[in-house]
Amino acid sequence: MTHGPKRSSPIGDHAEKRAIPNHPDQHALIDWGTFGPKDRRIEQLVWELAQDYGLRLVEIEAKILKSLYDYKEELAEARQGQSSSGASSDPHLER
Numbered sequence: 594m595t596h597g598p599k600r601s602s603p604i605g606d607h608a609e610k611r612a613i614p615n616h617p618d619q620h621a622l623i624d625w626g627t628f629g630p631k632d633r634r635i636e637q638l639v640w641e642l643a644q645d646y647g648l649r650l651v652e653i654e655a656k657i658l659k660s661l662y663d664y665k666e667e668l669a670e671a672r673q674g675q676s677s678s679g680a681s682s683d684p685h686l687e688r
Contacts, residue, residue: 613619621631629636642648 616622625631639650639653642653643650
């Protein structure tokens with residue numbers, strides 16, 4: 594039975610603070626911190642990077658974090674440009 598992260602866990606606290614009641618992935622987002630990504634290719638790529646290239650998990654996670662932070666920055670810049678121009682060119686920015 595899936596209960597999501599413990600309330601005392603950082604992901605549980607984060608999910609609680611950032612809850613978006615109408616988000617279509619709300620339950621999956623809460624479970625993601627505990628159970629990991631649903632797309633098995635992510636797990637497979639992590640294993641391949643570790644086994645085939647000898648990368649440590651901390652190195653792989655750092656790369657994932659950098660990629661996500663870069664993407665977040667791109668979205669913020671696009672949103673800022675959208676608010677000044679009034680138009681959106683990225684469907685991820687539409688709400």
